[in-house]
Amino acid sequence: MTEATKEKKRRPIRPGRFVVPDDPKAEPHLVGSRCGNCGKYFVPPRVICLNCGKAQMEEVPIKGKGTIYSFTTVHQQLPHALVKVPYAIAIVALEEGPSIHGVITEDLDAVEVGKSVEVYFEKVKEDDEGNDLLVDKFRVAGK
Amino acid sequence: MANVEAWRNMREVCIVGIGMHKFGRWPDKSAGDLVREAVVAAFDDAGCEFKDIQVGFSGCVQRVTGTGQAVFGEVGQTGILIDNVEKACASSSTAIRVATWVVGAGLYDVALCTGVEKMQRGLLGAPASEESASYSQLMGLGIMPGEYALRARRHMSEYGSRREMFAQVAVKSHKNGALNPYAQYQTPLTLEEVLNARMIADPLTLYQCSPTSDGATAAVICAREVANRFRGKPITIAGWGSGTPAYSPVGVGGDVAEGFIYKVGCEAYELAGVGPEDIDLCQVHDAFSAGEVFAVEELGFCPSGEGARFIWEGKADIGGEKPVNTDGGLESRGHPMGATGIAQAIEIVRQLRGEAGPRQVPGDPKVGLQHNVGVGGCNVLIYKR
Numbered sequence: 276m277t278e279a280t281k282e283k284k285r286r287p288i289r290p291g292r293f294v295v296p297d298d299p300k301a302e303p304h305l306v307g308s309r310c311g312n313c314g315k316y317f318v319p320p321r322v323i324c325l326n327c328g329k330a331q332m333e334e335v336p337i338k339g340k341g342t343i344y345s346f347t348t349v350h351q352q353l354p355h356a357l358v359k360v361p362y363a364i365a366i367v368a369l370e371e372g373p374s375i376h377g378v379i380t381e382d383l384d385a386v387e388v389g390k391s392v393e394v395y396f397e398k399v400k401e402d403d404e405g406n407d408l409l410v411d412k413f414r415v416a417g418k
Numbered sequence: 419m420a421n422v423e424a425w426r427n428m429r430e431v432c433i434v435g436i437g438m439h440k441f442g443r444w445p446d447k448s449a450g451d452l453v454r455e456a457v458v459a460a461f462d463d464a465g466c467e468f469k470d471i472q473v474g475f476s477g478c479v480q481r482v483t484g485t486g487q488a489v490f491g492e493v494g495q496t497g498i499l500i501d502n503v504e505k506a507c508a509s510s511s512t513a514i515r516v517a518t519w520v521v522g523a524g525l526y527d528v529a530l531c532t533g534v535e536k537m538q539r540g541l542l543g544a545p546a547s548e549e550s551a552s553y554s555q556l557m558g559l560g561i562m563p564g565e566y567a568l569r570a571r572r573h574m575s576e577y578g579s580r581r582e583m584f585a586q587v588a589v590k591s592h593k594n595g596a597l598n599p600y601a602q603y604q605t606p607l608t609l610e611e612v613l614n615a616r617m618i619a620d621p622l623t624l625y626q627c628s629p630t631s632d633g634a635t636a637a638v639i640c641a642r643e644v645a646n647r648f649r650g651k652p653i654t655i656a657g658w659g660s661g662t663p664a665y666s667p668v669g670v671g672g673d674v675a676e677g678f679i680y681k682v683g684c685e686a687y688e689l690a691g692v693g694p695e696d697i698d699l700c701q702v703h704d705a706f707s708a709g710e711v712f713a714v715e716e717l718g719f720c721p722s723g724e725g726a727r728f729i730w731e732g733k734a735d736i737g738g739e740k741p742v743n744t745d746g747g748l749e750s751r752g753h754p755m756g757a758t759g760i761a762q763a764i765e766i767v768r769q770l771r772g773e774a775g776p777r778q779v780p781g782d783p784k785v786g787l788q789h790n791v792g793v794g795g796c797n798v799l800i801y802k803r
Contacts, residue, residue: 354541
């Protein structure tokens with residue numbers, strides 16, 4: 276066995292919302308799609324454009340920067356969720372145009388409508404092969 | 419938007435019989451037991467028998483397959499067409515709307531609509547295990563009170579509405595529900611009790627979230643021209659609107675999307691030939707207290723942003739300028755999902771007949787509006803005496 280194959284990998288805990296590059300030094304990123312006809316972005320990715328109806332979508336990375344459109348602090352634990360109360364759910368209006376629901380678990384007192392936030396990726400557990408399983412969260416930017 | 423002329427060319431359709439099993443927790447009763455009591459009451463109200471029923475629609479959410487056939491079988495088996503209708507919490511208002519279409523079109527003269535649900539306690543949408551949980555569930559994102567809370571927080575930020583104004587919705591609901599013998603909760607709550615209850619999703623506390631419930635409802639629907647066959651006092655289904663939320667890049671989205679109720683309400687007003695000013699009372703979908711605020715604004719009872727203040731100032735009280743959720747709403751009457759749509763219609767029928775007893779809206783109301791939201795859709799129905 277070579278050194279490389281022994282290396283632990285990083286993976287999203289569920290596929291689809293973000294991509295983890297094989298290069299361990301490269302940052303994961305959220306994924307969306309961009310319409311080749313009208314230029315609009317969609318998160319999560321779409322096959323047909325919801326704006327112009329054309330099927331010319333290209334999957335693209337999403338920077339994960341935006342502002343809080345609204346938020347709520349959740350105090351009722353959803354059974355089997357990995358995120359524990361209290362945590363905030365924020366609707367983040369992304370720089371690319373669409374919005375996304377994201378979780379905030381740190382510095383909840385700083386969360387306000389209009390605040391700039393950015394995505395980050397956090398290991399929550401390991402799978403049976405020892406790979407790191409990641410989730411995405413948001414935090415108030417510039418802290 | 420439906421073809422208005424085609425709707426106006428349809429026959430007039432009315433509700434001629436209503437029945438309900440008290441909402442609550444009935445662990446020892448089956449769905450069939452609950453529906454049987456509701457249907458017997460509706461038949462008694464209408465003065466009809468099962469042999470008069472030509473077609474049936476059953477609203478149920480958590481146990482769909484064969485429910486209509488099973489629960490109708492409790493009261494009659496004459497070989498009629500029975501369809502199961504599912505639109506989450508708007509299932510049985512959908513049953514009424516579909517029955518209105520088929521009777522209005524002349525395919526049948528008399529229909530029976532039922533709604534039933536038996537529910538577990540706790541948050542809806544919880545996964546069975548971590549392994550089966552979706553990403554959204556693992557992250558605690560996909561919870562219904564959260565969606566209403568997100569729009570409520572936006573409302574507070576944009577319009578300066580305050581948390582006690584949302585709490586006042588629950589105070590009003592429970593005050594009305596205390597006057598309704600069919601309500602799950604018949605105890606008034608003070609503003610302090612609502613505000614000090616356990617927080618679920620800020621600003622919504624426990625008492626601002628509808629309970630899980632067991633219950634059943636039934637309505638006999640017929641063409642107005644045959645209503646004289648029955649003794650029940652007919653109430654006309656004057657118009658309806660329905661749809662799904664349109665895509666918007668930024669906003670709360672989904673069933674709580676900004677502007678969604680407005681769009682569906684406009685269709686219902688157009689088809690009924692009335693406007694917000696003509697509505698004498700309404701039953702709206704207060705699955706969470708903030709939902710009532712969004713509904714009174716988007717249905718045109720007050721300007722955008724003023725819904726919370728409208729309720730806070732008592733304008734939605736029985737005896738106020740626009741009584742809302744006179745039977746206690748989802749929060750106090752209870753919310754057995756499949757039964758809720760018909761329960762809202764039943765309250766409007768009672769009010770328009772002048773049979774609502776201690777919670778009767780004064781001034782001889784003639785027009786009522788129902789707003790019922792389910793995952794993936796919304797129904798607005800307008801009723802006239």
